[in-house]
Amino acid sequence: MSPISPEFIAAANAGLAGTLDADYGALDIQLTRRGVDIDKVTAAVAQFAVAIPSWGVGTGGTRFARFPAVGEPRNVLEKLEDCAVIHSLTGATPTVSLHLPWDRAEDYPQLKRYARELGLGFDAVNSNTFQDQPGQAHSYKFGSLTHTDPRVRAQAIEHNLECIRIGQQIGSKALTLWIGDGSNFPGQQHFARAFERYLDSAGRIYAALPADWRLLIEHKMYEPALYSTVIQDWGSSLMAAQALGPRAFCLVDLGHHAPSTNIEMIVARLVHAGRLGGFHFNDSKYGDDDLDTGSIHPYRLFLIFNELVDAESRRVPDFNPAHMLDQSHNVTDPIESLMSSAMELTRAYAQALIVDRNVLCASQEANDALLASQTLKQAFTTDVSPILARARAQRGAAIDPIGAYRANGYRQRAVTRRPVQGKATGSGIV
Numbered sequence: 001m002s003p004i005s006p007e008f009i010a011a012a013n014a015g016l017a018g019t020l021d022a023d024y025g026a027l028d029i030q031l032t033r034r035g036v037d038i039d040k041v042t043a044a045v046a047q048f049a050v051a052i053p054s055w056g057v058g059t060g061g062t063r064f065a066r067f068p069a070v071g072e073p074r075n076v077l078e079k080l081e082d083c084a085v086i087h088s089l090t091g092a093t094p095t096v097s098l099h100l101p102w103d104r105a106e107d108y109p110q111l112k113r114y115a116r117e118l119g120l121g122f123d124a125v126n127s128n129t130f131q132d133q134p135g136q137a138h139s140y141k142f143g144s145l146t147h148t149d150p151r152v153r154a155q156a157i158e159h160n161l162e163c164i165r166i167g168q169q170i171g172s173k174a175l176t177l178w179i180g181d182g183s184n185f186p187g188q189q190h191f192a193r194a195f196e197r198y199l200d201s202a203g204r205i206y207a208a209l210p211a212d213w214r215l216l217i218e219h220k221m222y223e224p225a226l227y228s229t230v231i232q233d234w235g236s237s238l239m240a241a242q243a244l245g246p247r248a249f250c251l252v253d254l255g256h257h258a259p260s261t262n263i264e265m266i267v268a269r270l271v272h273a274g275r276l277g278g279f280h281f282n283d284s285k286y287g288d289d290d291l292d293t294g295s296i297h298p299y300r301l302f303l304i305f306n307e308l309v310d311a312e313s314r315r316v317p318d319f320n321p322a323h324m325l326d327q328s329h330n331v332t333d334p335i336e337s338l339m340s341s342a343m344e345l346t347r348a349y350a351q352a353l354i355v356d357r358n359v360l361c362a363s364q365e366a367n368d369a370l371l372a373s374q375t376l377k378q379a380f381t382t383d384v385s386p387i388l389a390r391a392r393a394q395r396g397a398a399i400d401p402i403g404a405y406r407a408n409g410y411r412q413r414a415v416t417r418r419p420v421q422g423k424a425t426g427s428g429i430v
């Protein structure tokens with residue numbers, strides 16, 4: 001049972017239903033004129049789901065400092081409570097992505113049961129070989145899966161195998177692999193040998209994957225290694241996925257690219273290769289900022305979803321990318337940021353669903369650049385908010401999630417139930 005009751009949400013919705021009906025009706029008239037069946041779009045939006053990262057419900061921070069918020073979750077159970085609040089209000093976040101060892105639990109079957117009681121399941125598990133843990137035999141200072149010392153590589157491989165074993169107990173079906181390995185100086189690392197070591201180590205992890213699991217390979221062009229990273233870009237990621245086998249896929253974190261990179265085109269290429277495994281959604285102005293999804297470049301987000309809907313409409317075989325948020329919240333209530341981001345994703349999806357694909361296709365074939373561009377802009381500039389709100393209401397979620405959350409007082413109650421600790425565990429940027 002979620003900490004936010006269905007009765008509370010129903011009462012919050014009651015006062016907004018009339019306005020929503022009017023706005024939805026007005027949008028229906030507009031979309032009908034354009035040949036769009038609004039109820040079909042709403043039904044599709046109601047099916048949209050994105051996983052919450054367990055590390056997202058705590059206040060993140062920058063590499064300089066972290067300013068803890070009040071009422072922050074102190075362990076994985078409290079993180080799940082917060083995730084349940086987000087899902088009950090948005091209806092769009094039924095799963096949680098755990099990060100190990102930050103989210104270690106004593107009893108994983110019990111953790112799975114507790115999650116189910118809250119109405120939640122588990123998405124991909126994330127391994128962590130980019131920082132040392134207390135009591136660890138070998139340091140990751142100079143790498144993990146690609147370290148020159150085979151003992152370090154063996155330790156990093158074993159950690160990933162443990163993540164798979166834990167994931168199996170909680171019902172996960174994917175392992176996300178991101179390594180901080182790389183170099184800070186030209187000449188520090190032999191590029192080819194480091195990549196070969198990666199393929200060897202990742203191959204051992206891949207070999208241990210259960211039959212119904214996927215391996216999601218996350219690339220990142222810089223940081224913590226600032227000159228080169230071993231899995232630097234989608235090219236390295238795709239080469240690795242193709243070398244490992246059919247259940248290895250590429251994961252696109254929006255922040256892990258050079259500024260101005262055409263991410264929607266990378267998405268199209270990975271779709272073509274049959275290797276688009278999923279996303280870490282966030283937004284950025286300069287680099288890997290991990291800002292709230294859709295807060296800086298909503299048009300880019302729409303263009304990415306345009307490629308996803310295009311792939312859906314072309315019935316690309318086995319097309320099933322995992323959606324996850326990966327954000328760091330420094331100045332907002334993390335629950336509010338995560339709700340807002342989940343809503344921005346459904347917005348981009350709805351906008352992409354109402355693109356007139358016949359006109360777009362005809363414009364492309366006729367080399368009518370202006371009409372093609374305007375066809376996308378028409379969809380992007382349509383205010384689809386009533387569709388999102390109706391989809392939420394249909395799922396028993398809130399018409400106005402943030403308004404309902406503030407009215408509920410969940411955070412204030414959490415302050416009392418969760419006294420401030422000296423140091424919060426397990427937050428970071430990945």
Ligand SMILES: [Mn+2]
Nearest residue numbers: 253280326430
């Ligand atoms: Mn990420």
